[in-house]
Amino acid sequence: MLFATVIGLIGLVVNLYPIHLFANIQLVLGNVAYVISAILLGPWYALYTALIAVSGLMLAWDSLHVYILFGVEAIVLGFARRRDIYALYASFGFWLLLGMPLFYLYIYLFTDLPGSHIAFVSLKQGINGLVYASIASLIIILTPSFWHFTSKVKDRQRRTFNNQLTYSFTLVITIALLIAAMMFNNQFIERQQNLLYNNINHSASHLASSTQAYLDFHTQAINNAAQWLSLNKHSIAEEQILLSQLHASYPGFVTMLLADNKANVIAASPASLLSKVSGAQKLNIAERDYFIEAFINQRTYMSPLFVGKGFGNDPIVAVSAPLYYPSEPHKPIGIIEGSLDLNAFKAIDDIDTHSENQSMLLIDEKGRVIYASKNLKLTTLSEFSYSQPNVNYISPFPMLNINQQTDMAPEYVYASVTLENGWKLFILNPFRPIVELVEDMYLATFAILVLSLLITLYVSRIISSRLTLPLENIANKFSTNKNGSGVDYAVDEESPQEIYTLFKRLQQSKRQLIGYQLELEEKVAIRTVELEHANSQLQALAERDSLTGLYNRRYAEDKFREVQDLCQRTDEVIAIALLDLDKFKFINDTYGHHSGDLTLKTVAEQLKTDFKRTSDIVVRYGGEEFLLIMPQCNALKIEQHLESFRERLSQLVIDDREDNHQFNVTTSIGAVLGSGTYSQSLEDWVKLADKNLYQAKHSGRNKLVFTTLVEAKDSPTEPL
Known part of the structure; x- marks a missing residue:
């Protein structure tokens, strides 16, 4: 009871935070708790654990169905365990035959989820069930303490190695396949959503720019026309002619009119519009916002959408501006107005070619529809109303419902842009195609899973059969006495029958194996001695330069400490010389x-000949550089010895018979002489010698610069 309670509480905490995958699709992992309880403790403890664990889902989803559905699953898995049916197989059968039908029925009867979503949601829940059943089974296999749990349900019959191996293969492949499929599906869906929303945003920005340009152009057109008409005083007949000419230049206006200071229409284009009004009647627009704003407030004005009168009852967006006499530029005498052609927005809508599914919606600052794509089924001048999707529908992008505002599932993903005059432009893309894509992917995942399970069962049974037979043959081969004693100290109740048989037979071959072990240990000891000898040879090779046969830099650094200690104890001096071949690159090129x-080999041989004391260390320091370490040397003669070597080398003729070349090589030498107490670091000595080498190089090459330790320290030279 304590174990069932603890893992139930763990499952409750995990279920409080289901993993969001897509929209309202969530991965539930806390149910692992009651699957573990079902495998170890049986049906009733599993039910108890399930009631605790799924309370987390009740808090997260606020849906009572979790107690019924998952409670039944816990009982089924518990009884399946008592009949020696593995949890994954039992879970697969439960969801296929009982779980998904029950879930489908519950959603259909008690929720308002659209019918097109129900099958998909049920399938998703079935896949989720296989995920947490697989994870629970794997946890038990990987946790040794569960193998010997004292209160666990015992197998009715000892399981064969064939069955255990088959189930292990199936379990691992199922988990790997499900996790890989979900990761792939999630990444693919996320990418599709991002592409879709980027496309929508691009369309919204592009169409908003086109719409704003259309409005700005016609606003500026009315403003320019007002200024032009205000330049001179005209008769009514002249104004009618000028207005018709203006209208011909700006076909984006359906109609245009002029009104006097009393708001009476005195000219209209097309001119035939005035003929529809009787001669005694005058069309007055004093109550219209576009007259009030243009005449009284004296500004260019674009109206919200409204119903026209006089010239027709069509929806109108009016653009107006005040008119003045030339002599009185601050006193309006009337207005000019143009009614925008709303059909032009369809042409703007048609500009967008990014997606056939995208729709355009334009509303004014009062929320009335100015233009809507045909498939949205919204009428011009109607109030635009919409609803947000259910809170359980998680999405990184804004979504809304227009036609089915009470549905849980959203209809459209959208992006909106607010224009400079307060209008809003929406680009909407149906959400259903993405959902259908997700449904197809999950259906394919389920189909692949079923096929993989069947193939895995078949292949793993063949493999396990081929494994168990050789194992029994090996046991027979090593057995010396088939009538074993039957001692049972290394096999527990969970061991397969085949392993139990092998144990009995291998027990009899123990002495023979011990003999082999002793023989093997003797061979290992011999091989160890041989290996140590080979390592010594490799160590020697690691200290030599392969081209010249001289010691390498590593050897010099390792050996210098020993040399320095000796000179320090005997109060002897050390000479360090750094040689660099002059124009060596020229020789190569x-x-x-x-x-x-x-050349390098020749110089190396000359160095070994001239510096042949056992204490001298000749090193190829790198590239065309050589290093001489000369402990306990004669301080008075070492400079002369180095100078003599330099001269002999410069006179030496190098004969390359293979390439038929003869040439000379010279060297620049930087050397320093000091007490062995100076420094234990070879690098410190080399730095001083390197400064002298720098001087030798820059004083014409083929030189020796030799200093004592004090002179080297005071030297102002910079490193080479």
Whole structure:
């Protein structure tokens, strides 16, 4: 009871935070708790654990169906365990035969989810069930303490190795396939959503720019026309002619009119509009906002959408501006007005070619529809109303419902842009195509899962059969006495029958294996001695330069500490010389790399000949640089010895017979002499020698610069 309670509480906490995948699709992992309880403790403890664990889902979803559906699942898995049916197989059968039908029936009867979504949601729940059943089974396999749980349900019959191996293969493949499929589906869906929303945003920005340009152009047109008409005083007949000419230049206006200071229409275009009004009647527009704003407030004005009168009852967006006498530029004498052609917005809508599914919606600042794509089924001048989707429908993008505002599922993903005059432009894309894509992917996942399970069952049974037979043959081969003693100290109740048989037979071959072990240990000891000898040889090879045969830099750094300690104890001096071949790159470039290698070998042989004391260390320090470490040397003769070597090397003729070249090489030498107590670091000595080498190089090459330790420290030279 304590165990069932603890894992139930853990499941409750995990279920409080289901993993969101897409829209209202969530991955539930807290149900692992009652699957573990069902496998270990049986049906009734599993039901108890389930009631605790799914309370987290009740708090997260506020839906009582979780107690019924998952409670039944816990009982079914518990009884399946008592009949030695593995949890994954039992879960698959439950969801296929009982779980998904029950879930479908509940959603159909007690929720308002659209019918097109129900099958998909039921399938998703079934896949989720297989996920947490697989995870629970794997946790039990990987947790040794569960193998010997004292209160666990015992197998009615000892399981065969064949069955255990088959189930393990199936479990691992199922988990891997489900996780990989969900990760792939999630990434693919997320990418599709991002592409869709980026497309919508691009369309919204593009169409908003086109719409704003259309409005700005016609606003500026009315403003320019007002200024032009205000330049001179005209008769009514002249104004009618000028207005008709203006209208011909701006076909984006359905109608245009002029009104006097009493708001009476005195000219209209097309001119035939005035003929529809009787001669005794005058069309007055004093109550219209576009007259009040243009005449009284004296500003260019664009009206919201309204119903026209006099010239027709069509929806109108009016653009108006005041008119003045030339002599009185601050006293209006009337207005000019143009009614925008709302059909022009359809042409703007048609500009967008990013998606056939996208729709355009334009509303004014009062929320009335100015233009809507045909498939939205919204009438011009109607109030635009919409609803947000259910809170359980999680999406990173804004969504809304227009036609079915009470549905849980959203109809459209949208992006909106507010224009400069307060209008809003919406670009809407149906959400259903994405949902259908997700449904197809999950259906494909389920189909692949079923097929993979069947293939895995078949293949794993064949493999396990081929494994168990050789194992029994090996046991027979190593057995010396088939009538074993039957001692049972290494096999528990959970061991497969085949392993139990192998144990009995291998027990009899123990002595033979011990003999092999002793023989093997003797061979290992011999091989160990041989290996140590080989390592010593490798160590020697690691300290030599392969081209010249001289010691390498690593050896010099390792050996210098020993040399320095000796000189420090005996109060002897150390001479360090750094040699760099002059214009070595010229030799390589002129005569080839073979000549360069021959040069290095020749110099190395000359160094070994001239510095042959056992205490001298000759090193190829890198590239064309060589290092001499000369402990316990004669301080008075070492400079002369180095100078003599330099001269002999400069006179030495290098004969490359293979490439038929003869040439000389010179070297610049930087050397320093000091007490062994100076420094334990070879790098400190080399830095001083390197400064002298720098001087030798820059004083014409083929030089020796030799200093004592004090002179080297005071030297102002910079590193080479």
